[in-house]
Amino acid sequence: MSRRRLGAALLAAGLLSGCAGPAGRTAPAAPVTLQQAFAGAFLVGAALNQAQFSGADTASARLAVEQFDAISPENVLKFEVVHPRPGQYDFGPADRYVAFGEQHHMFIVGHTLVWHNQTPRWVFQDADGRPVSRDTLIARMHDHIASVVGRYRGRVNGWDVVNEALDDDGGMRRTPWDTIIGDDFVAMAFRFAHEADPAAQLYYNDYSVENAAKRQGVVALVRRLQAEGVPIAGVGIQGHYGLDYPGLEQLDSTIAAFAGLGVKVMITELDVDVLPRAVRQTGADVALRAAARSELNPWPALLPDSMQQALARRYADLFRVFLRHAGDLSRVTFWGVTDAQSWKNNWPVRGRTNYPLLFDRQGKPKPAFDAVLDVARRWAGPSNR
Ligand code: XIL
DSSP states (O other): OOHHHHHHHHHHTTSSBTBBOGGGOBOOSSOOSHHHHTTTTOEEEEEEOHHHHTTSOHHHHHHHHHHOSEEEESSTTSHHHHOOBTTBOOOHHHHHHHHHHHHTTOEEEEEEEEOSSSOOGGGGBOTTSOBOOHHHHHHHHHHHHHHHHHHTTTTOOEEEEEEOOBOTTSSBOOOHIIIIIOTTHHHHHHHHHHHHOTTSEEEEEESSTTSHHHHHHHHHHHHHHHHTTOOOOEEEEOOEEESSOSOHHHHHHHHHHHHTTTSEEEEEEEEEEOSOOSSSOOSOOTTOOOOOOGGGOOOSSOOOHHHHHHHHHHHHHHHHHHHHTTTTEEEEEESOSBGGGOGGGSSSSTTOOOOOSSBOTTSOBOHHHHHHHHHHHHOOOGGGO
16 A cells, blocks of 8 residues: 555544544545545546645645545646747746645646647747748657656656647647648657656547547547557546536447557546536637626526535536446546636636536535545445446
């Protein structure tokens, strides 16, 4: 048992903290934390923001350490943050993120190396603002990956190497990476990352992959990479869900399809949007924006109990599917710790009050937390698959 797991077990047994569970509740019979509840199944992670690993938001940092055994950086390892100008790297926040994960013995994810969003325009342009040549962009990609992955060699456990390279129809998305370099930018990114840290797990990460066309696109992409000997270790299913999408059967068969490729499968950015849909799409295209209207923000003060219960049922359903695939899923990561910091408060409409996670704005466990723990308690273990 790792030091961390041992700590979690002692905590659950009430030996470390008296009998107070998360947020001061009386500890029920074990398990009391997410990481402990799913210890035999998969890692449970959360995306952290700067305030949490830099010591400003100690309450949610404490909650994260208590509940999760994996972390992802919500923004600090994205290109625009870590490499804002040519030749200028700013590793301060990312260093603190990695140190936080090490200090707490967590599985540390790097997110993300090659993406078309949150990447400065200069990356794709020359001094006159014209598109750079293929060779120049390859050289810039190599420099970026070698510098960032190389800095954390042996410390970051897994990298989302390429994020969202596919369109909803399953074809390659026409981003500057793709149009300037060609479809093989994906293979190159993986090779560069492997060169910089041969021990790191390397992943492809995307949203809406539960939809048939995009799922086929991912399967084809992974097969292509594998045929070329590209070191891809896993596929990340982002998991930005709603109460009614994706269907459970769709999710179930998607996990099975990816696992069938012989790679690790992860849920990497889980949240469940309870607010009225502001756009037709169910994906997570961060460039999408919709105007604020009061009917799109129906619960600015409090989520009604009926909705709390609906959210709890939805989370229970999702985790039942995840546990059915415990042997295939290596990690389930939430995109945030509490509802207060979730990106869903500002996307695709700014300034709404959303309730997508398991902990409320005060960091207290919601009915959905209890429902998820209950599903774990009823799970018969890996042998029952
Ligand atoms: C989001 C962050 O949560 C926001 O803070 C940021 O403004 C935009 O990006 N898919 C991804 C994540 O892969 O990196 C995105 O994170 C959410 C969608």
